[in-house]
Amino acid sequence: GIQVEQSPPDLILQEGANSTLRCNFSDSVNNLQWFHQNPWGQLINLFYIPSGTKQNGRLSATTVATERYSLLYISSSQTTDSGVYFCAVSRAYKYIFGTGTRLKVLA
Amino acid sequence: DAGITQSPRHKVTETGTPVTLRCHQTENHRYMYWYRQDPGHGLRLIHYSYGVKDTDKGEVSDGYSVSRSKTEDFLLTLESATSSQTSVYFCAIGSGSPGELFFGEGSRLTVL
Numbered sequence: 001g002i003q004v005e006q007s008p009p010d011l012i013l014q015e016g017a018n019s020t021l022r023c024n025f026s027d028s029v030n031n032l033q034w035f036h037q038n039p040w041g042q043l044i045n046l047f048y049i050p051s052g053t054k055q056n057g058r059l060s061a062t063t064v065a066t067e068r069y070s071l072l073y074i075s076s077s078q079t080t081d082s083g084v085y086f087c088a089v090s091r092a093y094k095y096i097f098g099t100g101t102r103l104k105v106l107a
Numbered sequence: 108d109a110g111i112t113q114s115p116r117h118k119v120t121e122t123g124t125p126v127t128l129r130c131h132q133t134e135n136h137r138y139m140y141w142y143r144q145d146p147g148h149g150l151r152l153i154h155y156s157y158g159v160k161d162t163d164k165g166e167v168s169d170g171y172s173v174s175r176s177k178t179e180d181f182l183l184t185l186e187s188a189t190s191s192q193t194s195v196y197f198c199a200i201g202s203g204s205p206g207e208l209f210f211g212e213g214s215r216l217t218v219l
Contacts, residue, residue, distance in 0.1 A: 001166070033208060043197065043210040086149065088208065093138060093157050094165065095199075095208055099149040 002027045006087055006098035013077050013105050021072040021101045023087030030091055032063050034072050037084040037100070046072070046085075077105045110134050111211035113198050119217045126185040128214050130198030132178075138201030139181040140208070141165075141173065143194040150197065156181055188218040 003026040013019055023032075034046040047054050047061040049070065054061055058077075063070040074081055084100040110133030120126055130139060138157055142150040142165075152165030154173040162173050170192060172184045185192055198211040 031206065035210075041195065041213055043213075045207065045209065048207040088150075093155060093163070093201075094152055095140070095201075096152065096166075097142075097150040099147070 001094075002029065002089060002091060002096050004087060004089055004096055004098035006085075006101050008101060009099070011101060011103045013103070015077060015079060015105055015107050017077050017105075018073070018075045019077060019103070021074070021085055021087075021103075023070040023072070023089075023098055025068050025070075025087075025089045027068070028091065029065065029068075029089040031089065031095070032065075032070055033088045033095070034061055034070070035086045035088065036081075037086065039083055043086075074103075077103075079105045079107050081105050111198060111200055111209060113196075113211040113214045115214060116212065117215050119219065120188055121219050122189055123187050126188050126216065126218075128183045128196055128198075128216070130181045130183070130211060132181075132200050134200060134202070134209075135178060136200040136202055137178075138206075139175065140199040140201070141171075141181065141183045142197045142199065143167065144197060144213075145194050153183065153196075188216075190218050192216065193218045 005024045036044045051065045060073045086100045088095045088097045112131045140155040141153040151167045156162045156175045196214045199208045
């Protein structure tokens with residue numbers, strides 16, 4: 001099956017810093033999403049981005065499907081950005097998740 | 108927010124007892140999923156459904172069964188719960204084929 005690898009596994013930032021999270025996947029996919037799991041455990045949709053680039057406020061994402069990776073950019077980080085960021089991909093019906101990047105933003 | 112309700116949200120049970128978790132959606136989406144989340148493993152797919160009475164196994168399906176008799180409900184059953192099934196269980200629905208996934212709030216299950 002498809003393998004999904006996320007890097008880095010852990011990241012600590014000072015408030016205001018920028019960061020880039022990476023998701024590599026081992027095979028072609030039809031769907032790709034980024035999620036944020038907040039400290040209360042809720043999974044929040046960030047981007048549905050099987051290809052191309054999208055932006056939403058301080059966050060943006062780029063997927064290069066032909067090279068099998070996606071990047072999530074966080075600019076001017078805030079303490080509320082803390083949590084775990086997951087990438088998930090699917091080729092047919094099944095979405096497979098990476099193990100996530102745990103982000104902590106310090107005030 | 109996507110209309111997804113999981114019940115119960117918290118449950119403590121004993122080894123060997125049956126447990127059923129329910130996922131109810133009001134979005135009329137075709138695809139529904141059950142994942143479990145454990146430290147160090149991210150979210151792992153247990154079972155999924157691509158229509159009424161159409162289900163298939165995910166990567167960690169042993170010890171679990173599912174049923175979908177109506178579009179809106181997807182049930183996850185542990186026939187005889189074990190301590191290794193202590194976890195947080197998430198239901199998700201897919202808007203397309205499967206398109207974008209939306210998650211419920213999660214159900215925390217503790218098996219003593």
